[in-house]
Amino acid sequence: MRMYVVDAFAEKVFEGNPAAVCVMEKWISDSLMQKITSENNLSETAFTVKTGSYYELRWFTPGGEIDLCGHATLATAYVLANFYATEDASFVFETKSGELRVERRGEIFELNFPSRMPSQIELTEQMINALGVKPLSVYLDRDLMFVLGNEEAVKGLSPDFSKLKALPDGLGVIVTAAAEHNAYHFVSRAFFPKIAVNEDPVCGSAHTQLIPYWAKQLGEDKMVARQLSARGGTLHCRFEGERVAMGGTAVLYATSDIQVNS
Structure with a gap:
């Protein structure tokens, strides 16, 4: 399985927030995704599968799955835009928090999420x-x-x-x-x-x-x-109002092939 490590909200490596991104053809088990995440020892690892015109997206931390992660979503959009769907300017993700959109505006990736007024x-x-x-x-x-x-x-x-x-x-x-x-x-x-x-x-x-x-x-x-x-x-x-947008740049730190059996 190909995996990427991306520094999100960063202008150069070692800035921003690193996230691992796994782009897959089909879903693997939750337990295996958790093991990969724990092995990575990063705050978040994103897993995505293309389904028609959109991407299903899930996020895991070393402590378990979470319902929303901004920087790992930006990192996923960066990977897709640079290695899988290089002509696309926007990406739609189906997640546990509903539909999330990321727009590519030059070097900036802008995320659009539900607003949460505390x-x-x-x-x-x-x-x-x-x-x-x-x-x-x-x-x-x-x-x-x-x-x-x-x-x-x-x-x-x-x-x-x-x-x-x-x-x-x-x-x-x-x-x-x-x-x-x-x-x-x-x-x-x-x-x-x-x-x-x-x-x-x-x-x-x-x-x-x-x-x-x-x-x-x-x-x-x-x-x-x-x-x-x-x-x-x-x-x-x-x-x-009911949505918020946040944008930032991202930088590729590493690519790897991880040796796991689905």
């Missing part, structure tokens, strides 16, 4: 102890989202991952603040210890919550976001 909830001492700081406010949709006072607080955060994992709400934990750099509108980091990913370097799915929140806070529909992980990554964001 609801404000009560801040608890357990949350404060897990983060190590007291946030301004906390919101919840798929993930817990903490708003911090400034960009430096986001960048310097050193949470207790075991305590984050023990939080009863949310799959992941997002921290965010308004940007202090003129090139960006807001910054963030994303943590997923519940699925064996302590920090996701650049998390597209987290931005399905971040984009509607910051669009409302800033009164902006078009924004540029920066994720402040060690690798870092930039996302060009657009709020469209």
Whole structure:
């Protein structure tokens, strides 16, 4: 089976968020996909099969299958555009989160996902102890989202991952603040210890919550976001009401043939 490793939301290798992509003619077992993902030891591995005019797409982490992954979707579109469907400018994926579209605009791949406006909830001492700081406010949709006072607080955060994992709400934990750099509108980091990913370097799915929140806070529909992980990554964001768009570039890191029996 041919596998690709792509750095998504990156302008050069070793930036952005790496994802493995397996393009298959037919589906293999869930257990084998999980074993491949665990062997890769990346935050996500994407598996895709072409069905008519669209592609079925699933995402696995070392801790199990998830229902949405932005950077691995971008990585999959990059692989298809460069190695399988080089004349196509758009790709439609059927996923556990419904239909997802990716448009190729020059070197930019733009993802279009359902919007998730988070609801404000009560801040608890357990949350404060897990983060190590007291946030301004906390919101919840798929993930817990903490708003911090400034960009430096986001960048310097050193949470207790075991305590984050023990939080009863949310799959992941997002921290965010308004940007202090003129090139960006807001910054963030994303943590997923519940699925064996302590920090996701650049998390597209987290931005399905971040984009509607910051669009409302800033009164902006078009924004540029920066994720402040060690690798870092930039996302060009657009709020469209019930949908959000996020775009970025991608770079091929490696190709390989993995020796597995379906």
